[in-house]
Amino acid sequence: MHRGFGLSRPGARQYLATFYAMSKKVVVEYSRYPVAFVAIFVQIFLIILLFIMAAKAFETPGAGTLTYFAGMMAYGFVTNIILSFTLWEVGYSIREEQVRGTLESLYLSPTNKFSNLLSRIFAVLTWTTLISIGGLALVSGVVGGLPVNNVGMALFVLFFTTTGFLGIGFVFAGITIKIKETAQTLVNGLQFFFMIFSAQFFPFAVLPEPIRIYISRWLPVSYAVDLFRTTLLNIPPELAPVSIELVIVVAFGILSPIVGYWYYNWVDHKARAEGTLGEY
Amino acid sequence: MAAETVSRGFGLGRPGWRASLDIVRTVFIARLRIILRYKFAILGETLLPVVFAALPILLGTAIAGNEQAAADNFFASTSAAGQGTTEFRLYMLLGANTFMVVSLMLWLIGYWVRREQETGTLEALYLTPAKRIDVLAGVTSYTLVRALIAFSTAMLLGSLLFGVNPLSGNFGVAMGYFLLGVPALWGISFFFGALVMRMKEANAVIQLLQWVVSFAMGIYFPVTFFGPVLKYVAMSFPPTLMNDAMRSSLLAIESFYGPWYQVLALMLLAAVTVPLLGYEFFLRTERRIKRDQGVGQF
Numbered sequence: 245m246h247r248g249f250g251l252s253r254p255g256a257r258q259y260l261a262t263f264y265a266m267s268k269k270v271v272v273e274y275s276r277y278p279v280a281f282v283a284i285f286v287q288i289f290l291i292i293l294l295f296i297m298a299a300k301a302f303e304t305p306g307a308g309t310l311t312y313f314a315g316m317m318a319y320g321f322v323t324n325i326i327l328s329f330t331l332w333e334v335g336y337s338i339r340e341e342q343v344r345g346t347l348e349s350l351y352l353s354p355t356n357k358f359s360n361l362l363s364r365i366f367a368v369l370t371w372t373t374l375i376s377i378g379g380l381a382l383v384s385g386v387v388g389g390l391p392v393n394n395v396g397m398a399l400f401v402l403f404f405t406t407t408g409f410l411g412i413g414f415v416f417a418g419i420t421i422k423i424k425e426t427a428q429t430l431v432n433g434l435q436f437f438f439m440i441f442s443a444q445f446f447p448f449a450v451l452p453e454p455i456r457i458y459i460s461r462w463l464p465v466s467y468a469v470d471l472f473r474t475t476l477l478n479i480p481p482e483l484a485p486v487s488i489e490l491v492i493v494v495a496f497g498i499l500s501p502i503v504g505y506w507y508y509n510w511v512d513h514k515a516r517a518e519g520t521l522g523e524y
Numbered sequence: 525m526a527a528e529t530v531s532r533g534f535g536l537g538r539p540g541w542r543a544s545l546d547i548v549r550t551v552f553i554a555r556l557r558i559i560l561r562y563k564f565a566i567l568g569e570t571l572l573p574v575v576f577a578a579l580p581i582l583l584g585t586a587i588a589g590n591e592q593a594a595a596d597n598f599f600a601s602t603s604a605a606g607q608g609t610t611e612f613r614l615y616m617l618l619g620a621n622t623f624m625v626v627s628l629m630l631w632l633i634g635y636w637v638r639r640e641q642e643t644g645t646l647e648a649l650y651l652t653p654a655k656r657i658d659v660l661a662g663v664t665s666y667t668l669v670r671a672l673i674a675f676s677t678a679m680l681l682g683s684l685l686f687g688v689n690p691l692s693g694n695f696g697v698a699m700g701y702f703l704l705g706v707p708a709l710w711g712i713s714f715f716f717g718a719l720v721m722r723m724k725e726a727n728a729v730i731q732l733l734q735w736v737v738s739f740a741m742g743i744y745f746p747v748t749f750f751g752p753v754l755k756y757v758a759m760s761f762p763p764t765l766m767n768d769a770m771r772s773s774l775l776a777i778e779s780f781y782g783p784w785y786q787v788l789a790l791m792l793l794a795a796v797t798v799p800l801l802g803y804e805f806f807l808r809t810e811r812r813i814k815r816d817q818g819v820g821q822f
Contacts, residue, residue, distance in 0.1 A: 279729065283729065283732035287735050290736060290739050293739070294735065294738060294739055294743075295579070295744075297744070297745055298580040298583065298584065298745055299580075299583055300745075301584065301597070301749075302587045302588045302594050302597045302598055302612075303588070304587075304588060304593065304597055309587055313583070313586065313587050317583075343639070343643065423564070424562075428565070429562070429565040429568035430564065432568060432572060433568050433572075436571070436572060439579070440575055440579070440582075446582050446586050447586060450582045451582070
């Protein structure tokens with residue numbers, strides 16, 4: 245017996261094996277629900293179309309502003325969809341395990357919890373990338389070509405943005421254990437909070453100045469969104485110079501998962517001590 | 525006695541009108557009691573439509589350059605679609621609020637079915653002598669109360685935030701249309717509940733349908749923006765009719781369904797036929813599922 249892990253041998257191999265097995269489980273689960281898979285694609289296209297059509301209603305004829313805004317919207321949308329999936333798949337899936345009654349038994353097994361949490365999003369993120377490419381192609385088709393610049397740098401920013409979002413997902417998973425049913429509303433609320441205050445569908449200039457100064461500038465997500473889309477559009481970032489935004493995004497990408505996982509572990513220990521882990 | 529026991533599958537139960545009322549009341553109170561434990565969820569429903577309305581308002585203002593230009597451009601484009609108005613804030617707020625009501629109805633019925641499936645209580649519910657219509661009536665009454673609370677608070681909050689006055693138009697008539705639209709929404713939610721029971725993937729189906737509904741009912745723009753085929757498909761969707769009826773009375777614009785009496789007639793028709801069709805569809809799906817694998821599988 246080793247530190248309460250039963251007969252298992254915790255180590256890199258076990259972590260990888262857990263990650264592989266759980267990722268496979270997610271893929272198998274998704275394959276059982278093909279409608280869900282198709283629904284994700286269709287949903288993305290519908291959201292983009294909805295906003296483009298709404299934007300068209302406000303365009304000054306002949307001004308040509310729609311392409312620029314479509315770029316802002318479409319690239320912001322990529323960050324939005326990654327954040328949404330992270331919140332739903334990492335955070336809300338914990339709630340689903342609670343409801344089904346499998347969370348407690350899962351935690352009685354010697355599997356590594358970090359691998360467990362990470363595996364919930366890995367497979368989903370892979371096809372989210374494909375969906376995003378499809379979505380961008382659609383917008384490009386509708387508005388007659390989107391500007392695409394500095395792809396390498398944009399992917400670098402997107403990588404740290406994604407790891408940063410994972411941290412938020414871990415925090416949310418911890419909160420879910422505590423708040424239970426309200427998690428569904430909270431995940432919706434968080435999505436919309438970042439949608440508005442991190443200006444995922446429009447330039448930051450649109451937000452009233454007090455909101456920009458007192459809320460948006462304090463959110464690392466805002467810098468991630470800003471840097472990613474302005475890099476692709478090849479325009480200067482709105483919130484801070486490129487070098488500062490880059491430092492913030494990289495720091496966010498490294499620190500957020502560490503802090504998030506620490507918080508998740510803390511909540512998990514507390515829930516186990518109180519015996520509330522399986523309660524819903 | 526034995527034959528009597530198994531008669532019509534009601535076991536020993538004798539559901540009369542009193543029992544029916546009791547079932548409706550019990551289900552209603554049970555649902556209400558559950559949601560009252562999660563007050564934050566109710567707050568969220570109030571904020572979501574405001575956020576939904578804020579997005580196109582901010583986006584539109586940014587695209588046009590300033591608020592006046594946004595109002596002028598919106599007037600020009602909606603006039604071309606036969607519904608010219610400069611009140612784009614109220615237009616968006618009303619659309620987002622109506623969408624929230626529709627969405628809540630679908631969510632709550634669909635999720636109720638799914639949650640009962642997941643927790644393993646749906647099959648048990650089917651073994652009780654309670655009539656299905658009574659249970660559904662309880663759940664739908666609860667959804668109506670929740671939707672009404674969300675609608676009125678979001679309308680109030682949104683009006684304050686966006687500086688619009690919903691009482692400037694014909695508010696009473698708009699509310700009348702709202703209430704008249706509710707039975708059709710119930711009917712759609714029965715369709716939806718059956719769909720969730722059949723396909724099981726409630727999350728995906730709900731999320732997808734939410735956007736399909738928002739697209740079809742024109743929450744941000746008149747559905748006359750669409751091409752001819754899509755336009756008529758969207759117009760035949762009861763929530764589009766409800767949304768347009770409310771907008772036309774509050775914003776004093778023409779309904780694209782025609783004069784008021786035509787709108788009223790269409791709404792009455794939808795209020796009668798859609799719930800009947802929806803319930804029939806629910807029962808048929810249920811029968812098929814019971815014949816195949818049973819309602820408990822998820």
